Amino acid sequence: MATAGTLASSQVTEALLALEDAQASKKAQGYNELLDTILTTSTPDQLPSNLIAFVQSVLGDSVGIVTSRPLLASFVNKLASLPDADVKIAVGTEAIEALAPKVVSYEEQDSAIKLMLADSHEQNDDFTSSAKVLQQITLDSSQRHVTDDDKAKIWIRITRCYLEEDDPTNALSYLNRVKNVIYNVQDQPTKLQFQLSQARISDSQRNFLDASNSYLNLSLESLIDEDERLHALSAAIICAVLAPAGPKRARQLARLYKDDRTPQCDEFSILEKIFLDRVLSPEEVRAFAEKLQPHQMAKTADGSTVLDKAVLEHNLLGVSRLYSNIPVTNLGAMLGVDADRAEAYAAQMIEQGRLSGYIDQIDGLIHFSNEATNGEGFKSGVPSIGTRELRMWDANVQGLAEEVERVTTMIQTTHPEFYELKMGA
Template identity: 70%
Template sequence: MATSGPLASASVTDALLALVDAPAAKKPQGYNDLLNQIMASSTPDTLTTNLIAYVESILGDSVGIIASRPLLAHFVDQLRQVNDTDTRIDVGNRAVDILQPKVVSYEEQDTQVKLMLADSYEQNEDFTSSAKVLQAITLDSSQRAVSEDDKAKIWIRITRCYLEEDDHTNALTYLNRVKNVIYAVTDQTTRLQFQLSQARISDSQRNFLDASTSYLNISTETVVDEEERLQALSAAIICAVLAPAGPKRARQLARLYKDDRAIQVEEHSILENIFLDRLLKPAEIQAFEGKLAPHQKAVTSDGSTVLEKAVLEHNLLAASRLYSNISTQGLGVLLGVNAEKAEGYAAQMIEQGRLVGYIDQIDGLIFFEGESSRESHLEGQAKQAGVAAVGAKELRMWDANVQGLAEEVERVTTMIQTEHPDFYAANMVH
């Protein structure tokens, strides 16, 4: 009988050899008794080799499939009780290797070995290895029925393992598998983990509005611990702050600000200032930046960080509430950037429909629209419609001013004719 690595202790080897030749009826009890002896009397140095020798024996040719299945199931239960994770990993991997060519006959037991292995890897914080072991579990089988709940549990666990390693590509692959069956999943924990994984992936991909929505939904789940719900709410606020300024973000900020629990989290102050369109101060921004994850500090294409860009866009919107128009130079000073960059951000936000106004590049001025125009735009007007509204308003104002001036000139002329008819006749009549 072959073993891997150091040899098992002599007493175990002798006992296994005796069991090979024992009558079939006595083998199950004999193997169970020997396993109990191995667990009780093996030293740390011999436990791994003794257990490997044992599993090789029960999966050998001398023990039939019918007898070895319950023996292997009991073995896995005992192996889970071993405190040393390295021992569990070494023995578990050897069991998987032995089972690989005949896994069809041991699918349930093979699954339990791999789940135990995954637990052990995760205890060692080796999440990639855990994910790979879980990936090897047979989920589409003609030998046993695997429910959508069970499939989703495995896939969501793989997703979470990859997220722990910041491998968002593989995480998204398995999250999409869960997405295909989530409608049939009844387990509440799995559904919550799915929502959380969605939020984390959206967050990592800088889809901050989607992430904020997912985090907020999790924070309202009553089955979640209160502390964890507040953590989810905090994450929702952070993502909303980092999201691009505009109508969608404004609506999300409103939902968060109106949440009665928002005042309990540290991010309430910056949430309030953003919601109320107050200009953000450098000290407040610096304090908030210290709470961000590494991916949330990523540098964007224009050389600014995600937070810097979000703050600049917010302050630009705040400025649009304070001013009806402002020079690009003045806006740059207000935002802490040069005039060219300030104008570029304003132009981009106007083009994307996130800011209502127009730019006079000749005079170097940016004109912001009032609340009525902004509200109509937030309801979904296209950019061209917004521009048309701006032009129509300006034209109406011009017409009114011209009409008022003409009426004033006519009134003065009438007064001159009445009070000084000779002067009027000599100078005004042609």
């Protein structure tokens, strides 16, 4: 039994039946007044069922489309203003189901309900459900014109929802849709969200060089707050550190190191050491690891983390700057790994053109040339002789030739008869 002043569900049902039989001219005002009564007098337990009954009545055959459209629009606005996300989800889900058979006639209202429902799911941190609701919005319609800006906003929002759930695969599929229309998009915030989503997807998929470049470009956008730009710059530094060592990363590190803003970032110290090819200590690596996100600490095929691999490759490059050659066992000790693993990393980097040198497995030595490569690697199966060794060979040959010439000149000066005899012969 309802208490005084409270409108029970049975009373709502009776009021709705009366409105369905009322004259068309009185229906709009009657429904609006009833909706206000439901919102102000229903108990929390009764509110969802009362609102569901209301929207089903509005969409019934007794109420014409001309009347029901503005009523439904008003209903969505008032429903969206409710603080309880669960109530909005329950009512919004039922409203979408009621609209499904006649959605062609109510596309604008249907989209508004789905956007409200997506907001409610995000309010509950349920981003997957939000994405699924947004996917149901009709964007290619003959009944209403949907601009590229509107399409991009929906697709970007779906992308961001999947990124919040750490699902870069689905996020990428909707980001690719945005790519088809982004050049027609005029809304600047949407463009910025597109750039940010690109960076986050590359980051999640461990394409750290691409992510670093995207974050860096985002940090240069003047429309973003200063704090957000510095945050993007920090993300660019972190991704650059995690990227595979080699010429491409070196160029990205140079861009970041020369940026006047990087000294303001906490990551500047490790950036400077990596840019200057200084070997990183375990303490520095542990301090840096505390700032990383879970996917940036994921295990690779050999059991090490992305950071472990990046640091090992960097330290290997640092060693190559200090030595012309080094025994494999000594290299492993310097890198903190066994000799076989050190040799495997060196071989992989040489093969990929990220380290210039060659491995002498007979003598157990790795020779470094200290010459930058073009990133295209070396021919498979052919040992790469470093440029330094070739220059040393040329210098020795030249020195020997000059010494022979000097001795010949001395013989000619001191013993001209012997010289003529030999040269003439």
